[in-house]
Amino acid sequence: MRARFPALLLASLLPSVAAAAGAHYRLRYDAADASMAVTLCDDAAHATLRLVADDDAPRYVSGLARDGGAPVARGDGGWTARDWRAGECLRYRADLGRIAATQRPDVGWRRGDDLLAAPTLWLLQPQDADRADAEVTLPPGYALSVPWQPLPAQGGVQRYRIALTPLDWAAMAAVGRFREMPVTLPGGTLRVALLDGGTAAQRQALRAWLARVSQAVLDAYGRLPIPDVQVLVVPVSRRRGDDAVAFGQSTRGQGHALTLLVDPAAPPEAFARDWIAVHELSHLFHPYLGDEGRWLAEGLATYYQEVLRARAGLISAESAWQRLDAGFARGRADAHAGMPLAEVSERMMDLGAFMRVYWAGTAYWLDVDAALRRHSRGRLSVDVALARFRDCCLPSHRAWTPQAFVAKLDTLTGTDLFTRDYARFAGATAFPDLAPTYAALGLRTRTDGALRFGGDATAEALRTAIMAAPGSGNAASAAARQP
Numbered sequence: 430m431r432a433r434f435p436a437l438l439l440a441s442l443l444p445s446v447a448a449a450a451g452a453h454y455r456l457r458y459d460a461a462d463a464s465m466a467v468t469l470c471d472d473a474a475h476a477t478l479r480l481v482a483d484d485d486a487p488r489y490v491s492g493l494a495r496d497g498g499a500p501v502a503r504g505d506g507g508w509t510a511r512d513w514r515a516g517e518c519l520r521y522r523a524d525l526g527r528i529a530a531t532q533r534p535d536v537g538w539r540r541g542d543d544l545l546a547a548p549t550l551w552l553l554q555p556q557d558a559d560r561a562d563a564e565v566t567l568p569p570g571y572a573l574s575v576p577w578q579p580l581p582a583q584g585g586v587q588r589y590r591i592a593l594t595p596l597d598w599a600a601m602a603a604v605g606r607f608r609e610m611p612v613t614l615p616g617g618t619l620r621v622a623l624l625d626g627g628t629a630a631q632r633q634a635l636r637a638w639l640a641r642v643s644q645a646v647l648d649a650y651g652r653l654p655i656p657d658v659q660v661l662v663v664p665v666s667r668r669r670g671d672d673a674v675a676f677g678q679s680t681r682g683q684g685h686a687l688t689l690l691v692d693p694a695a696p697p698e699a700f701a702r703d704w705i706a707v708h709e710l711s712h713l714f715h716p717y718l719g720d721e722g723r724w725l726a727e728g729l730a731t732y733y734q735e736v737l738r739a740r741a742g743l744i745s746a747e748s749a750w751q752r753l754d755a756g757f758a759r760g761r762a763d764a765h766a767g768m769p770l771a772e773v774s775e776r777m778m779d780l781g782a783f784m785r786v787y788w789a790g791t792a793y794w795l796d797v798d799a800a801l802r803r804h805s806r807g808r809l810s811v812d813v814a815l816a817r818f819r820d821c822c823l824p825s826h827r828a829w830t831p832q833a834f835v836a837k838l839d840t841l842t843g844t845d846l847f848t849r850d851y852a853r854f855a856g857a858t859a860f861p862d863l864a865p866t867y868a869a870l871g872l873r874t875r876t877d878g879a880l881r882f883g884g885d886a887t888a889e890a891l892r893t894a895i896m897a898a899p900g901s902g903n904a905a906s907a908a909a910r911q912p
């Protein structure tokens with residue numbers, strides 16, 4: 430055993446040694462003309478180094494120059510540099526101001542003095558690299574918000590590790606005079622940036638609110654699923670009734686990020702009512718599952734948006750069940766009957782089939798959660814499966830097929846429930862039949878649409894266990910009442 434120790438020690442050192450080699454960026458932002466001076470160096474020699482970026486990138490990058498003046502050829506889908514010497518660098522200028530001037534949500538826009546620009550439009554990537562490091566220099570008073578993982582600063586220079594994910598995975602970089610506010614939680618940090626200023630009181634209130642809703646996410650299994658998350662908060666004036674949050678999005682390009690369109694002037698009760706932030710945070714529990722797996726991804730976030738808020742006391746358990754039940758009714762009422770869920774999921778945007786996709790997915794997770802808890806007498810749950818998935822497989826910077834994801838959850842819990850239900854739900858041409866699950870939970874929808882709570886002590890215990898935080902007194906007593 431002793432002889433193996435040095436080998437293990439060496440193995441534990443290897444990742445950081447390996448990470449030091451490869452591509453490095455030096456980025457220097459010039460506020461006067463909203464441009465980024467980019468220096469890209471690669472430690473390895475290449476007969477041909479191919480650099481790729483979004484198709485529109487050539488509009489925004491200029492002045493490409495290699496050390497020693499060797500040429501950089503532009504071709505289909507990128508640039509080519511032949512006879513690249515080890516340690517050689519390429520310099521160019523990226524016009525972030527022009528990207529921001531497009532005012533297109535996934536491309537770039539401006540909020541006051543702060544601008545946003547998708548990094549895939551201005552950061553040329555060595556084609557075969559899966560990650561790179563970056564050093565960033567900003568003018569005094571400026572900040573950068575990116576999905577990249579921060580590394581310890583060196584000599585006052587901020588450093589990051591960039592996951593070079595597929596170019597079609599959305600990512601956004603913001604630069605301006607905002608301040609990044611860290612919300613530190615067990616398991617990770619949310620780096621929150623409120624763009625376009627806001628008052629000091631609004632920033633404080635926003636940070637407190639995000640800390641509170643993030644606490645709800647911890648009620649799944651006690652930790653944030655991802656160690657570092659960029660949170661971009663973009664101020665909007667309220668457009669949807671009295672809601673504080675108008676829109677949310679979770680993205681995975683170059684790292685994990687959430688974007689929330691928020692009215693910072695909304696009253697505290699509007700923030701207390703919000704479900705969007707918990708929904709978006711819940712997307713951190715699963716890997717990217719593609720369009721085919723969208724129903725699985727959205728179903729999980731929708732299920733947890735109610736369950737985790739109930740566990741955190743943001744809504745009552747009764748209200749969470751009612752909201753789930755009302756959602757299932759909306760999913761059932763959505764058209765596109767006769768088409769399998771997996772297909773509706775892939776074509777959701779064209780079909781506008783949001784309700785069917787989101788709520789059939791939610792039905793899947795409720796069904797699996799209830800069955801797991803019953804069959805294991807409270808030992809297993811969706812929370813337990815996802816905690817184990819986090820330990821083995823997150824963060825993930827590659828796509829998982831939905832089939833591989835559910836198969837992994839089965840392996841991690843020693844069951845076949847996830848895969849069996851997956852096949853049943855994905856192929857179903859109508860909204861899933863929840864009658865057996867409702868019976869097990871003691872839930873009944875009356876003809877007038879109201880939800881009735883009943884059933885025996887076992888049903889009540891199962892309901893309580895789902896809506897109570899693991900480890901809380903409620904969950905413990907609920908588990909004790911399981912047969």
Ligand SMILES: [Zn+2]
Binds near residue numbers: 709727
């Ligand atoms: Zn979602």
